Structure formats: structure tokens, C-alpha cells
Amino acid sequence: MNLPAEIQPQVSLAQSSPTLGTFRERDGALEWSGRQETVRIEPWGPDAVRVRARLGGPVVEGLPGALLDEAPAAAATVKIEDGRGTLTVGALTVEVSAEGLVRFVRTDDGTELLTEARAHFWWPGPRLYTPVGNGYHRLEQRFAAYEGEKLFGLGQHQHGRLDQKGTVLDLVQRNAEVSIPVLTSSRGYTLLWNSPAIGRVELADNGTRWVADSARQIDYWITAGAPADGQRRYSAVTGRTPMLPEWAAGFWQCKLRYRTQDELLAVAREYKRRGLPLGVIVCDFFHWTHLGDWKFDPAEWPDPAAMQAELREMGVKLVVSVWPSVSPLSENHQLMEQRGHFIGTQYGPMAHADWPDKEVASTVQVAFYDATNPEARDFMWSKVRDNYLQPYGIDAFWLDACEPELKPGFQENLRYWAGPGLEVGNMYPRENARTFYEGMIAEGETEIVTLNRSAWAGSQRYGAALWSGDIGTDFATLRRQIAAGLNTALSGIPWWNTDIGGFHGGDPDDPAYREVMVRWFQFGALSPLMRLHGFRDPGTPLGPEMTGGPNEVWSYGEEAGAILEKYLRLRERLKPYVLDVMREAHEEGLPVMRPLFLEFPADQAAWSVDDAYLFGRDLLVTPVLTAGATARTTYLPAGATWTDAWTGASYDGGSTVTVDAPLDRIPLFLRDGARLPVAE
Numbered sequence: 001m002n003l004p005a006e007i008q009p010q011v012s013l014a015q016s017s018p019t020l021g022t023f024r025e026r027d028g029a030l031e032w033s034g035r036q037e038t039v040r041i042e043p044w045g046p047d048a049v050r051v052r053a054r055l056g057g058p059v060v061e062g063l064p065g066a067l068l069d070e071a072p073a074a075a076a077t078v079k080i081e082d083g084r085g086t087l088t089v090g091a092l093t094v095e096v097s098a099e100g101l102v103r104f105v106r107t108d109d110g111t112e113l114l115t116e117a118r119a120h121f122w123w124p125g126p127r128l129y130t131p132v133g134n135g136y137h138r139l140e141q142r143f144a145a146y147e148g149e150k151l152f153g154l155g156q157h158q159h160g161r162l163d164q165k166g167t168v169l170d171l172v173q174r175n176a177e178v179s180i181p182v183l184t185s186s187r188g189y190t191l192l193w194n195s196p197a198i199g200r201v202e203l204a205d206n207g208t209r210w211v212a213d214s215a216r217q218i219d220y221w222i223t224a225g226a227p228a229d230g231q232r233r234y235s236a237v238t239g240r241t242p243m244l245p246e247w248a249a250g251f252w253q254c255k256l257r258y259r260t261q262d263e264l265l266a267v268a269r270e271y272k273r274r275g276l277p278l279g280v281i282v283c284d285f286f287h288w289t290h291l292g293d294w295k296f297d298p299a300e301w302p303d304p305a306a307m308q309a310e311l312r313e314m315g316v317k318l319v320v321s322v323w324p325s326v327s328p329l330s331e332n333h334q335l336m337e338q339r340g341h342f343i344g345t346q347y348g349p350m351a352h353a354d355w356p357d358k359e360v361a362s363t364v365q366v367a368f369y370d371a372t373n374p375e376a377r378d379f380m381w382s383k384v385r386d387n388y389l390q391p392y393g394i395d396a397f398w399l400d401a402c403e404p405e406l407k408p409g410f411q412e413n414l415r416y417w418a419g420p421g422l423e424v425g426n427m428y429p430r431e432n433a434r435t436f437y438e439g440m441i442a443e444g445e446t447e448i449v450t451l452n453r454s455a456w457a458g459s460q461r462y463g464a465a466l467w468s469g470d471i472g473t474d475f476a477t478l479r480r481q482i483a484a485g486l487n488t489a490l491s492g493i494p495w496w497n498t499d500i501g502g503f504h505g506g507d508p509d510d511p512a513y514r515e516v517m518v519r520w521f522q523f524g525a526l527s528p529l530m531r532l533h534g535f536r537d538p539g540t541p542l543g544p545e546m547t548g549g550p551n552e553v554w555s556y557g558e559e560a561g562a563i564l565e566k567y568l569r570l571r572e573r574l575k576p577y578v579l580d581v582m583r584e585a586h587e588e589g590l591p592v593m594r595p596l597f598l599e600f601p602a603d604q605a606a607w608s609v610d611d612a613y614l615f616g617r618d619l620l621v622t623p624v625l626t627a628g629a630t631a632r633t634t635y636l637p638a639g640a641t642w643t644d645a646w647t648g649a650s651y652d653g654g655s656t657v658t659v660d661a662p663l664d665r666i667p668l669f670l671r672d673g674a675r676l677p678v679a680e
Contacts, residue, residue: 020098021034022034023080024080029041029043029087030042030080030087034100035100036055036056037053037127037129038057038058038059039096039100040053040058040059042076043089044072044221044237045072045223045233045237046074046233047074047091047092047225048089048221048223048233049087049094049221049222049223050071050194050221051218051219051220051222052217054217054218056135059217060216063217063219064196064372064419064424064427065194065219066194066196066238066457066458067192067237067238068237068238068239068458074089074090075090077089084096084097084098090107090224091108092107093105093107093110099125101116101126102115102116103116104189104222106224113188113224114143114189114191114222115143117142117143117145124140127141127142128140128142132214136215136216136423137214137215137216138211138212138213138214139197139212140211141193141210141220142207142208142209143207143208144208145204145207149185149187150165150607151185152185152486152487152595153182153491154181154182154491155180155487155491156177156469156484157169157177157487158477158480159480159483160479160483161483161610162483162486162610163607163608164183164487165203166203166204167203170198170200171200171201171212173404173425173429173454175401175453176469178466178488180455180457180459180492180493181194182234182457182491184230184231186597188224188226189225189230190222190230190231190233190234191220192220192222192237192238192457193219193220194220195212195218195219196425196456197215197422197423197424197425198212198213198411198422199211199213212423213422214422215422215423216423221237226601227490227595227597228590228598228599231492234492234589235460238458238460239458239460240460241460241495242463243583243586244449244495244585244586246575247447248396248449248529249578250571250575251278251531252280252319252529253271253282253531253532254282254284254319254531254532255284255535255547255550255552256284256533256535256536256539256546257546257547257548259545260301261300261303261304261307264281264283264307265311268310268311269314270552274554276565276568277568277569278315278316279315279316280316280317280319281317282318282531283301285321285323286358286546287320287321289358290327290329290330290358290359291323291326291355291357292330292333292336293383294322294383294384294387294388295383295387295388296387297358308392318394318396319396319397320388320398321397322384322388322397323400324371324380324401324432325352325367325401325404326366326367326368327357329359332383333367336367336376337367339379340370340376340417341369341370341373341375341380342367342369343368343369343404343414343415344414345414346414346420351365351366352366352368352404352406352407352414353365353366353368353405354407356543356544357544371432372417372419372427372428373416373418374417376417377434377438377439378439381436384397384439385439385443389445395440395448397436397451398450399429399432399433399436399450399451399453401453402429402433403428403453404428404432418431429452429453429455430456430459430462430464433463434462436448436462438462448462449465449495450462451465451467452465452466453466453467454466454469455493457491457492460492460493460495466495466496467498468484468485468496468497468498468499470499470503470504471499471503471504472502472503472505473501473503473504473505473506473516473534474502475625475626475627478502478520478523478623478625481498481523482523482613482623484498485498485527485528485593486593486594486595486610488593489591489592489594490598492589494528494585494590494593495529496593497527498524498531499534500520500524500532500533500534501516501551502520502534503533503534503535504535505535505537506536508537508550508557512627514556514557514559515560515627515663518560518663519625521564522563522623522666523623523666525568525574525666526619526623526666528578528582528592528593530571534551536548536549537549553565553568563663566664569680570678573680574676578592580616581615581617584616592615593613593614594613594614594615594616594617595609596609596612596613596635598614600639602638603637603654606635606638609634611625614671617671617674619645619668620634620668620670621668622667622668631658631659631660632659632667633657633658634656634657634658634667635656636652636653636654636657639653640653642671643669643673644659644668645668645669645678645679646667646678
């Protein structure tokens, strides 16, 4: 068949060899073919390229991934000469050898940023395809390792390390372990593994290896530049976060759990009686009739309209918990199963976890709606719309257990609308957030925030805020959240928070735990979102009647309570600054919570600081992370002058200082004379 000239692919052929590969320029991209493999490298935004590789034919378009469908425009040059191919796009040049080895260098001086590395001089090469059946392969992509390189990102993990070099991390979603496969390197590049497949990444001293357990092709994106430039480029190709609504920048109150409408309203009224700022209150799980009905139980929530009206009068936003799981007792289960709206299985029934439900003495086997299926998203949203948004004006939702929370967690057994579980499993939390974002947009809503326990690359474009999951309640856990938040920030998710005080336990009457709560609350006040939550002692067994101990600011005694109130008011004073920083995230893709090296990449010492961070450009936060501490030693980055926000003392950057940190003070430093209302 002869195609019209205007739609024929533009192909030039050059320098083929019977023993090596063949180079082509095709529609502005560089392609190498050899040994039944095709590697395609194309410009994908300024200073960035996308690399895809497949065994058995040309690359496949339209596979699930994180990149937006259209790449930002970028001029590129392709050359094929002297037995090799090169593609240059701005600051990044890609070199491909006759054998198909790919190398990335700085355009201006030829400095190597990253190169593929062979596993062995004979076999295998840098890319390995091990067949697993039906055109799928276990994929391996190998890169060289570099002495002194530091690597950051990869989502949120609880190992406590900021620098990921030396770790082996599963690419899979679990409670408190969030897989977002993007890395920022101290060598001057940012790389996205553009695959939602289950697998792992190994960041060893003798090489880096990305692995997908079962997928159809290798796909990754890379850009050259300093970390801040990498964040701008990455957010441009995966989608930027919306502008955070003003209500979400304030204080969020919740606990596990307010069991009734009267309990929840009593807490909101008490905040107002005490004159304490309250922006949000959360209605947690088991408020429903059955799991998957997605509506209030009238026995416990008899008049949601009146509740919502009173909260609005107080200026408090109501956030409601919505789970993706559906009990067989739900009125929606049979219809959803008939329509194919559940995640399927390769073997066995469509039941993915056991969970308590009302009106049964034991657990039931629940299914999960398939958020990768557009029709299932539409159905699920229609129930949320009809039961929360339209009758009561409830337009903010907590998307819990959205990994999804499988028990056991065998993605191998799952069959999604978008593909087999091993190929697409990691994208579920992003698509779940998409359900609510697109549903709200269709209803004319513009201020969209969902609170999510898991995320994937691109979740931010759907208004997803991430929290660090069900974690412990001690100082060691608090310490680990600094690295977790910073790596999340470098993974493109600017809206992040923790359960202030941790989740699992904590006795409000225990002086030791009160100290943990005070220090955590101070950190929470200087986090992107500030939210108090937890399953406090004394807890009750898991089930529809469960609740935890008290968890309001007045629950922790007079001394601690006064300090918590102080930081509530600090957060309120800082809201204009918080919203300014959120606008940077929305417009430029820069994170709210920033590692020191993001603002000071030339300061080598800044690359090793893992217990402090910048909140926006102007505020350096140094949380107190040990019991009994009354002083704090911290490093102040070179290239700025720093002022103690509490005392007014001035310090030169590039120095380590020790400042007083009594229980009521988190050390804060202002950059280059910035004026923020920290002290009352």
C-alpha cells in the first residue's frame, strides 16, 4: 500500500553491518537495530530523551506508563557517522555505539553522565530479555556505577536513608512503602523508569540494574541538569500538581476513629470554643453501611447535611474516607462483578483480601474495583458523587488502602483492565486518584485534593497528596520520616505528610510519648500538609466498633498542649508563605520540602544532610529527633547568610552551629534576611 507523502514516516538509512547494528533516523528519533532488537531514542522535552528497547520488532506505542501523551517541544539533532549514532537535545547528548551500547553525556563538555554497562564481555549485554511467555519478558536494564555518586528519590520508604545508593528496593506498592521509579543523581541527571511493572532496582557499587518481572519493552526517560532543573523537567513530562486550595494549607484533625456524627462535631466545636485554628476534620473508615456501598450509615451519621452545614459555618472542611474495596455484602458487589468492574484473577475467585464488615461476626473476602478500567472508574465515582458530593457538598476524600491492600500481595495472580498484574500493578494508586480528579472536574469542581496512602509517577497531576502510611510512634520512626519526605519530594509528589505522632499506638498520658508528640507536631507544622492522626492507646480490636484513644491537641496534658497550640498558630501565620511555595510546585514543579542540595547544589556538604530540609526557598527546618534533647546541631549551607528565626542571631553559611532547642522550640533559620512571621 502506498501512503500519501505527508504521512509517510521520515526514514533515512545509514551504516549497516552484517555483524553490528543498523542506524536509522526516523521522525526525529535515532533508532538502532541489531540481533532482533530495536532501540529507539527520541527527544522528550528540553534537555531530555525517552529510550525504548524491545526484542522482536519495533517499539510498541501506547503501553501503560507515567509520561504524558505529548512531550514538550524540544529541538534535536541526529547524526549517523563513523559507525555510531548521536542525538543531541539541549544540554544532553546520547551516543550509541555500533553494538547498541547507549551513553549519555553533557553536550557542552562531553562529560559522561551515565552509560549502559554490559554484564559480561560475551553475554548478556546491558539489556537482557528473558522470555516468560506470550511475548512478555523479564527485563533487565544495566547501567554503570560511579564512585561517590549519590542517588535520591524512588518514592517513599521506611529504611531511613536519604541517599539510596547501596540499596535494593522492590518496585511494588505496600502500606508505608511507595514505589515511584524516578532517581536524581549527584552526577547531574534525573532518570524515570517509565514502567508500572512489578520488579526491583539495585543500586550497587558495581552497577545499577532495573528489573521488570514481566513486561513487553524497556522504557525510560532521562534529563541532564542540576536537581532543581531535573524536577522542573520531570514534572513537565509527568504532569504538575494543581494549586493547593487554601483550606488544605491549614491544620487537619483526625484520629482512628470518630464513630458517630456527634463525636466528630463535638471535636470541631471544642476547637472553635478554644479559639484554635482548624481547617479540616476527617471522617474515617467504617462510617459506611457496608464496605463498597460508599455512603454514610444512618444509624451513626443520621444527618450528614446538618453536620456539613455546621462545619461550614465554623470554616471547617470535611474529608471522608473512601476505600477501593467492596464487600460481598455491599449493594454494589453483584452488579460490579457482572460488569467486570473488579480486578480479576488468573486463578481463583475475585477476592483479594479479608476484611471486617458490619452485620457479620468474622471477616469477609473483599474485591477491589479496577481503577485502570475507565468504566469501573466512572461507576465508582458515580456512587461517591451520588452519596457524598451531590447531597451534602462533600468534595474532599481520603483514599485509604489504595496500594491496593492485597492479602496476600501476589500481583502475579491479578488481571487488570490495563494488563497483567506483573506488568501494570504499580499504577493502581495513581489511577484511583484519577477516578476522583476526573469525576470532580466533570462536576465543575476546581479545588481537588485527595489524601492517598500510595502513589505512582504522575499521581501529582491528579491532585494526590501522599502520607507516609501506618508507621510507629517513637523517635526512631520520626527520624526516618525526614528522608521519606525528601525522597518523596524528589519523586514529583509535593503534597506530603505523616500521621503526626505516628500511627501504631502512643499513650497520651505517657510523658515519654508526650515528648514524641511535641517534637512530631513541630515537624508537622513545617511539613507540606499538617495532619494529626493515629490509633492511640487504649485501642480496640479491628472491626466496625473500633476506635482509639483521644488524639486532640488538648489530649496530651497542659504543658504539651500549650506547645501544640503554639505550633497550630505558627502554621496559621505561615499559611501565606505555604501557599506561595505551593504555587511554585504548581507552576514550576519544585517541591515544597527540599533537600539542602536542591537549593545549594555547589555545596558538597549539603548533599549529605539527611536530618534537616528547606521548606520552600527561605526557611531551613531542623527538627529535634532525639529524646531529652535541649540543643540542636545543624549544618547551614554555604552561599547564604542564615538568621535564627527565634533569636535573631546571624550565621554565615558553610558552617555547623549548635543552638538551643528547649521542648517548645524547633530550630528554624531564615535565608538571606527573609522575613517570615515565625516568632509571635
